[in-house]
Every structure is written in C-alpha cells, then in structure tokens.
Amino acid sequence: MHMGDALISPLVGGTMLAATAGLLTKAVKSLDRDAVEHRIAYMGVTGAFVFASQMINFAIPGTGSSGHIGGGMLLAILLGPHAGFLAMASILLIQALFFADGGLLAYGCNVINLGLFTTYLAYPLIYQRILKIKRLSMRTKLIVGAVAGTLVALQLGAFAVTIETVLSGRTELPFGTFLLFMQPIHLAIGLVEGVITAAVVSYLYAQKPELLYDQLKTGSPDPQSSKKSTKAVVIVLLVVTLFTGAVLSNFASASPDGLEWSIENVSAAFLAAMGEHPILALQEKLAWMPDYGFKSDQVPEAFGTSFAGIIGSIATLLLVMGIGRFAKKRLAK
Amino acid sequence: MTTQKLIHALLNLSEIEALSSQRHWLTRLHPLAKLLVTVFYIFMVTASPKYSLQTVILLASYPVFIMAATPIPARTLLSKLIIPAFFSISLGLFNPILDPAYGWLSLLTLMIKALLCGFAALLLVATTKVEDIAYALGWLRFPKLMTTLFLLMFRYIVLFINEIERVITAYSLRSGGQTALKPSAWGPLIGQLMIRTADKAERLHDAMLLRGFHGHYHTSQPARLNATDTLYLTLWPVVFIAIRLITT
Known part of the structure; x- marks a missing residue:
C-alpha cells in the first residue's frame, strides 16, 4: 500500500508531510523522558525486527498464495501507540530512502496511511476497546482485537490512498471505481494480516505476556490518564483537519x-x-x-511541436552527460 | 522466495553503504545541501504537468549529470529502482484506457517521474552516509528521538535480516523446501523471534548505558556549509526552475 512520489501532487504530499510533522512531534512529546531512555533500544530493535519480518511469506491455506505481516498494528501492540507510531515512521523512512519503496514526498502520505490509522486509531479505538470486554477470555480478546484492528486500519488506509491519489490527479481513475477496486482487495489483505498478527500476539501472550504493551501496563496506574481528554481532542481535531484539507477543500x-x-x-x-x-x-x-485545480488539464496542443521538444530535450540530456563526464575527469585530477 | 528477498535486501543495504563510503566530490559535499537539493528536485518532478514529457526528460539532467560526473555505477542503482518504480505507478496503468487520446503520454510521463524520484532518493543515500543523513534531518527539525531511532533501526535491520534468513532456511530444510510459513508455524516462529529480539534489546540497552547513552547518539557534526556547498545548493534549484520555465 506504499504510495510513490510520482502519483502524488506537491500539494497533497506537502499537506501530508505537514500533518506527519505534527504527529511526530506529538508522539515524541507523549513519551515521557524516562520511557525514552529505557525503551529506545527496544523500540529500535523491535522496529528492525518488524521490518525484517515483513519480508517473510506466510502461506495462506487453500489458495496457493502467501500473505505478509503488516507491521503497524503489531508495533502498536508491542510498543504502544506513540512508540509504535515512531517506529513505523522510521521503518517507512528507511524504506523510502534505501529501498525506493514509497518516496520522500509521499512519506507523509505513507506515515498517515500505514502509521496513523494503525497506531492512533485502530489500536486505541478497536484493539484496546475489545480488550476491555469482560465476558471473553483474554486470548479471544487479543485475537479478535488484532484481527478487527488490522482490518479497520487497512480499510482506512486504502480509503486514504484512494482520496490522496484522486486529489493528486495523476491518474485518470474515477473516485468510485478506484474505491470499489481498493476496499475489497484490502479487506482480504487485512484479514490475512490480521490473522498473522493475532497468531503472533496470541503466542507472545502465552509465552511472555509482558512483551505486550497492554499487559505490561496492567496493574500499574496509567501516568497519562489525566491527559487523555486533551489527547482525544487533539486526535479528533487532527482527523477533522485532515478530512477538511483532503476532502472538503475539493468542494470549495x-x-x-x-x-x-x-x-x-x-x-x-x-x-x-x-x-x-x-x-x-x-x-x-x-x-x-x-x-x-488539483487535476492538471494541460493537454498538449500539438503533438508535432511537443515531439520536436522531446528530441531537443534528449539532445540536452546527452550534452549534460558529456559535461558530467568532462567534470568527472577534471575533478579527479 | 523469502530467502531470496532477504538476501536481496541485505545486498541492497551493503551496496548502498559501500557507495556512500567512496571518496569523490559529491560524497564530500555537505549532507544538508544534498538533502535539500534532493527534496527540491522531487518537488519539481512531481509538480511538472502530467503531459509535459519535455519537462521530465530535461529534469533527468540532474541524475544524468551526477551519474556521469561521479563513479557511481548507474546499473547498480537502476537495478534497485525498476521494480519498485513500476509498482509505484501501477495505478497509472489505467490511464491509456480511461484517456484514449493522451493516456499513453501521461503514463509515460508518470513512469519517468517515478524513475527520477526514486533515482534522486537513491543518489542521496549512495553519496551520503546514514549518520550524515540523520544529521541533516535533525537540522530540518526532525525530532532527535526519530533520528536516533532511524540510526538504531538501520544498523539492526541487517542483523535481523540475517537472523530471519537463517531461520527461514532452517524451516525450509525441515519442511521439504517450503519457504512460506504454514499457519501452525505463524505464531511460534515469529513469536520466538520476537522473544529473542526483546532479549537482544535488553542486552543492547545495557551496553548503551555502559557507554554513556542518555537518550541520543553523540555524533561528530559536519562542518558548516562552504562555498562549494552553497553553489551546489543554489545552482541546481536554478536549473530546475529554468527547465520548468523553458518547457511550460
């Protein structure tokens, strides 16, 4: 679901980068200093582990195909929402820089689509809510919470990809068709990712429950409970701002x-x-x-002149390459 | 399949690190200058009109010049780029169907844009050490915690890819050549790896504390921007803007 730079317009990419900058600052501020010093190694190593785990193929029975681990939801379950978000943002930065997966302009979009929805929406609003249900066993709650959380996060992520792509206007895909294409596919992907996440979480709960963020915090008073109302307002405002900027402005x-x-x-x-x-x-x-106007409607007026321009451009490129070679020889001396 | 992917990722990281350790005029430039030029270049590429093939071809001057003027092998970077670039524009493949008149033109422009943006990012990491990139990000007010996390993660990714590659090879040898994990192994295998990861993190944390870690790394900062850096930082944006003005 990574978005590349080519499909993003500077306006959409820039808006999402600004939103990401705000979210990163909020996430860093939400972690208290002691937690940072004590957990940064754990955050980094867990992030690296999840990054590498994303390359593992998980066989899907009866289909002959395989699925992958998502990352965002698992990081939130292991590290909590703030540290999970920061770890996911770091993974996406490494992927954008070193693996050409995603892009620097699309970085904000990818952090929102893959990090925000998993760690700040699905984790507290789905996973943690399900954990509070009293009638179910803990293992059932963990499994249902991980599957439901991943499913919802992926649906929101796919919806955001659709909106960001359509607003960027780099493809001709109409909104409705694109949406009908994206959501069902990500329902299936979300289900597979959710089940894999649930299997890992369920195993960890049985073997080493203290590795799960919620289990670690059980019994200890939440030092940030007093800030919860403020946090909720900030998150709601952020979502409303994103929605206004991304969707409503299109109807201006x-x-x-x-x-x-x-x-x-x-x-x-x-x-x-x-x-x-x-x-x-x-x-x-x-x-x-x-x-x-998000959609560029600069249709070339005459192909003839455009063709001549292209030939000229290629000639210029060759010239630049020649200058470069010359510069290389001079600079090497 | 999985092991191939893991080995490919390892090779990718080691090749890029080796390239960034080479000594030539571009690796000597200030990381901030290179990062800002890269970001501005990507901005200019993505901002170019969707039918203006001329603009994107001329904007290719930047990577073409860098490739020609440095010993970075173009083939190495292109091999890392083509598949991700193709996937990144897969949504644009419908353009020729939905816009029969100019869809091919917009798709071609999109493909070149994807290659140029990917190339620019790879050129940055192939000419700048990861610690210097972290420094430049810090200068752009990226949270210090994020840059520390970025550096930590970058170093540990290699370790985990190695470890997972060994685990998957062992699994494959015990399951008749299967590299995709069966559902019965999903939880135990990944869960065990996670438990080992947590133990490793604890040892790492202790080691970091013994070396005086207090929340962030102390790295030597690059010198201030010199005249060459400033020239690089000024000249390229002027070239990009000039290309845009000439072609639109």
Whole structure:
C-alpha cells in the first residue's frame, strides 16, 4: 500500500508531510523522558525486527498464495501507540530512502496511511476497546482485537490512498471505481494480516505476556490518564483537519468569496493591468496548483511541436552527460 | 522466495553503504545541501504537468549529470529502482484506457517521474552516509528521538535480516523446501523471534548505558556549509526552475 512520489501532487504530499510533522512531534512529546531512555533500544530493535519480518511469506491455506505481516498494528501492540507510531515512521523512512519503496514526498502520505490509522486509531479505538470486554477470555480478546484492528486500519488506509491519489490527479481513475477496486482487495489483505498478527500476539501472550504493551501496563496506574481528554481532542481535531484539507477543500466554491468579489469589483482596472505584469506571467508558469485545480488539464496542443521538444530535450540530456563526464575527469585530477 | 528477498535486501543495504563510503566530490559535499537539493528536485518532478514529457526528460539532467560526473555505477542503482518504480505507478496503468487520446503520454510521463524520484532518493543515500543523513534531518527539525531511532533501526535491520534468513532456511530444510510459513508455524516462529529480539534489546540497552547513552547518539557534526556547498545548493534549484520555465 506504499504510495510513490510520482502519483502524488506537491500539494497533497506537502499537506501530508505537514500533518506527519505534527504527529511526530506529538508522539515524541507523549513519551515521557524516562520511557525514552529505557525503551529506545527496544523500540529500535523491535522496529528492525518488524521490518525484517515483513519480508517473510506466510502461506495462506487453500489458495496457493502467501500473505505478509503488516507491521503497524503489531508495533502498536508491542510498543504502544506513540512508540509504535515512531517506529513505523522510521521503518517507512528507511524504506523510502534505501529501498525506493514509497518516496520522500509521499512519506507523509505513507506515515498517515500505514502509521496513523494503525497506531492512533485502530489500536486505541478497536484493539484496546475489545480488550476491555469482560465476558471473553483474554486470548479471544487479543485475537479478535488484532484481527478487527488490522482490518479497520487497512480499510482506512486504502480509503486514504484512494482520496490522496484522486486529489493528486495523476491518474485518470474515477473516485468510485478506484474505491470499489481498493476496499475489497484490502479487506482480504487485512484479514490475512490480521490473522498473522493475532497468531503472533496470541503466542507472545502465552509465552511472555509482558512483551505486550497492554499487559505490561496492567496493574500499574496509567501516568497519562489525566491527559487523555486533551489527547482525544487533539486526535479528533487532527482527523477533522485532515478530512477538511483532503476532502472538503475539493468542494470549495469555484465562485469568488466575499473578499475576492470586493477586490474584483473595486479594482478591476488595477487587476487587469496586473494581468500583464511579468512577475504574474512568471508565477503562472511556475504555478503548481493554479486556482486550486488539483487535476492538471494541460493537454498538449500539438503533438508535432511537443515531439520536436522531446528530441531537443534528449539532445540536452546527452550534452549534460558529456559535461558530467568532462567534470568527472577534471575533478579527479 | 523469502530467502531470496532477504538476501536481496541485505545486498541492497551493503551496496548502498559501500557507495556512500567512496571518496569523490559529491560524497564530500555537505549532507544538508544534498538533502535539500534532493527534496527540491522531487518537488519539481512531481509538480511538472502530467503531459509535459519535455519537462521530465530535461529534469533527468540532474541524475544524468551526477551519474556521469561521479563513479557511481548507474546499473547498480537502476537495478534497485525498476521494480519498485513500476509498482509505484501501477495505478497509472489505467490511464491509456480511461484517456484514449493522451493516456499513453501521461503514463509515460508518470513512469519517468517515478524513475527520477526514486533515482534522486537513491543518489542521496549512495553519496551520503546514514549518520550524515540523520544529521541533516535533525537540522530540518526532525525530532532527535526519530533520528536516533532511524540510526538504531538501520544498523539492526541487517542483523535481523540475517537472523530471519537463517531461520527461514532452517524451516525450509525441515519442511521439504517450503519457504512460506504454514499457519501452525505463524505464531511460534515469529513469536520466538520476537522473544529473542526483546532479549537482544535488553542486552543492547545495557551496553548503551555502559557507554554513556542518555537518550541520543553523540555524533561528530559536519562542518558548516562552504562555498562549494552553497553553489551546489543554489545552482541546481536554478536549473530546475529554468527547465520548468523553458518547457511550460
């Protein structure tokens, strides 16, 4: 489900990077200093372990195919939401930089899609809620919680991928078709990942329950319980902000708002003059998102001129390569 | 299959580390300059219009120049890039069907964009040591905890890939060549590995404390940006903007 840079527009990528920066700061601040010093080795090593485990194939009975471990939900269950989120963000950074899996601009999207939904939504709202049910045995609760949490997180992640891709406008896929394509596939993937996560969690509960974050905390008072209401508000606000930025802004009125209307009427002549200004012409050329239009509709007017341009571009590339070779010889001296 | 993937990942990391240890003009540049140029380049590539093949071809000047002017083998980087780049644009494969007139053009542009963005990221890590990347991220106000975690994880990934490769080979030898884990082994095998991981983390933590660890690594910081770094940091963005102005 990793998104690459090519399918992301700078606006969507930049917005998600900004949201990720906020989330990282929040996650770091939520961990108390003692916990950081005592658990950083555990966080790093567990993250590395989950990263490597993602490469293991798990045979799915009766299908001949195999599944993989997700990572986000398992990290949240092992490390808790904040440390789990940070570990997941680190894994995604390593994947983007060293494995060309994801991208630097798409980093924010990937952290939100694979990290936020698993650690900050599915873990506290699904997994931990299920653990509080009194009538079920602990093992059943762990299994149901891990499967349900992974399923919901993947569905949310797939939905976010759809929205981010459609808003970026780099593909022609219509929203409805894309959504119908993404959600059922990720329902199956989520189920497999959920069952694998549940198998691991259930085994750890039987063998070494203190490795599970919730079991570790059982019996000890939660030092952060007083901050819970503030945290809930922050998370809700963050989700609402993301939703507003990512979805509602797409429905923003194409008509001018009050301020634009006034400027248009009061200084029409001034604006007309500005339209020919060289700085405005430059800005028009460099505009990444002219008038909030996510979808680029710059269809080439004539293929002939475009073709000539392409030949010219390739020639320029060859020239650059020649200059590079020359520079290499000079710099080596 | 699993073991091949693990070995491939190990080779990938060791090759990139070896490349970043080479000595040439680009590895000597300040990591911050290289990181900022990379980020700006990716921004310019992704911001180029979806039908403007000219823009993306000209933007290829950056990786082409770097490849030509440094001893980094292009084939090594391309081999790491092609499959992930293809997967990353798989959603764009529908473009020619949904847009019969210009779908092929937008798909071709998308493919080049994916290659260029991937290339830029790989060039960064192939010319900058991981500790220097962490320093540059820290300068960009990345939380210190995140950079420490990033460094720790990067070092330990190799260890775990090695360990999992051995475990999967052992499993395969005992199960008639099967490399995909049967459901009965899902919990016990991964669970056991996790328990060993926790023990390892405890030993590592003790070792870190003995060496005076107090929440973050102390690394030597690169010198300040010199004239060459500033020139590199200024020149490339000017080139990228000029390309955009010429072609649109």
